[in-house]
Amino acid sequence: MVKNIRKTKPAERFLFHFPALQVIGGSVTVVQGGTAILPCHVIDTNDDLTQITWQRRTREKPHNDNFLTILPREGVQFVNGGDDRFKYIGNFNNKNGTLQLSNVALKDEGSYTCIFTLFPSGNQKTEILLIVIGPPFTNIKDNLPTLGKEEVLFATCTAAGSKPPAEVRWLTDALGDKVRTTTNSTQYDNDTTTTVSSLFGVPTSEINGHQVQCVISSDAMSKEETLPFSIQIYFPPTEVNIRAISENSFECVTEANPSANFTWNLPSLQSAVKVDRAKLQLLSLTSDLNGLYQCEASNAYGSKHGQIYVHVASGTCSAAWASFAVFLFLNVIGAAAWWFFKSGYFQRCVEQ
Template sequence: MELMYQILFIQMAAATGAVAQSIEAAAFVIGVAGEQLNLPCLFIHDAAKLHIVQATWLKHVGRVDENIAVYNPLFGTSYPTVSGRVRFHNATSSNCKLTIDPLELEDEGAYSCEFNVFPSGKFESQTRLTVLARPVSTVSAMPTETGLAQALVANCTAANGKPPANVTWIAPFLGKVTSSRRENPDGTVTVFSQYRMVPSREANGQNLTCMVSHNALVHPLSLPVTLSVRYPPEVRITGYDGNWYAKRQKVSLRCLAEANPPARSYHWTMSGGSVPKHARIAGDHLIIDQVDYSINGTWTCEATNDLGKGKGEIVIEVREPDSPHGGKFFTSTIVLIVTGTVIGVLIIMVFLAIVLVKKRRQIEDCASKAKLSSRKRSQITVFATLNLNVLDGANSSKRDDRETEATVNADVNVN
């Protein structure tokens, strides 16, 4: 991958009395170790008046200038000190762009691009090359346990960066960051960052993110890590719906244990005695094929992992077999309410009938005032019968042999 070089300004070099001749080159170039880099060098001149004898790239090492690449229009190219990684890129008499691939940290320094021209002499430009080293970044979680005041939960390392990387954290909870660095012999720096916090059960499984920023990175590097906080089991029991009645089939309880590491064993016990024989234990499940009164009481499940034990309890109350919703009292109450309601309606009907009879009698009296001696006695009888059959809540497919009958007689006499 070819590195984009940064040109801070263009340097112009000209010989005395030859203002039409110049070299265009980058004064400052920044590259990344391990990638490809181009050093531009273009000689602008009048080819009809000047003849290029030779073009040379030199590196200034202390007070010594090393020839690293030479171009001669007659004899071709040569690389006296650095071979394999350095080459001219489409060299011509005026264009001597130099390619370094891959770039190494030792390549950093000052370079000169020179053109020997007949008859004008030598033209020269200088370029300062800065080599960056992209850090190798890693993050890791440090297992810890609850109960500690503060503990190391994650490490983030940005190794062999030049210049040193900047390391920060993104966390969903409060913590403390500590950082340190190490200078390496090759001029790079390794940055160590640690995240500390009070470990809690809620933090287990949460993501913590290490952010690494560096001049050689286009965007900050995001490194997420999942925390591991170890804690003993926290237990609760599920499966009881409050409607376990005698002879109910196939019910079960489950022991739910939240733990890190996961619970490896479960132990079921019952208050006031041993577990009934018809209650089967299958790991975290307690299975009861048929409910009876022997399972009344408090059930306890104890879960165990490498850090300790945790307990959960639940109280089981077995109801009457014919009434999973409250027993015989519930059914009897319903019967009384329904019966009373119907009888009340019938009484109202009788009252209305009496009122209608009296009204009718008044009309008849007005029509027969001439026959006062022949009064007649009117009688209206209202007979109502209520048959109420109540089904047993536990045996809804069978009718009760008893029926509730409400009979109302109304005898109205009008004189």
């Protein structure tokens, strides 16, 4: 008798894939002075958590060491001195070890390691890279150029202490090739950079007063910064003229940069004259006011003066005036005044 023999297949194997334990972290970028969140938590595990340990290796402390531990009952404990800027914002029961660091400084930049002590898996860790960026301190400095024919430095625009380095450029509008720029950068040990851009040109009156802009941009800035600047060419007072405002008041006029200050040298009684900066007013019309009046215009770059001779005629006519903006030496004042009088420059009033 032939028996039917059934062949059996090899036992089938069933594979079950369990999710692997993971420690979640990540890199963080923060602006100097801001607040950084250092994320760290464990997922896909039912192990018991007994301790969370934080280590760091920073610019200030280049050697990796423990600086903070978190225990289920004792809570947060600092190692080797506390730092109130750190705050534990995680949840121990949820296996979340996230820290918050406020008022971040450049010295805090570096690597932070979060270590979970689990049973039975043992220590599990992840590394968080903290990158600190810093916006620059910006300014424009006027080099105070004076009139001349040779190229000089007009101004410098500076972006100091930037991390990463800032870009500095000038917008010179219609000046074209009348100006040129140079840019130099200096990097420091704390990884910050100072960038200086200089503006050059020939200091002529044509360039004086032109508006330009210095534009500064950096990844550490929310938007680029524009600093306006007016090119100033400085010079002492030019020719000083005295013009009549009315029959008894005068004004001293000149061009200067910066604007001139005015000083009047008066031959008459102070009580009979009113001076208001560049303006001179005669309060009465008597012969006591006769004489040479000198106006001096001055600024930090020099001074110049102009003169006027005032003569009040006798009689029913109120006054007669003549002015001239030439320099008179004191030893010839009398002769000059007599010449002007004889030549008809001074009107003479005759009693009726």
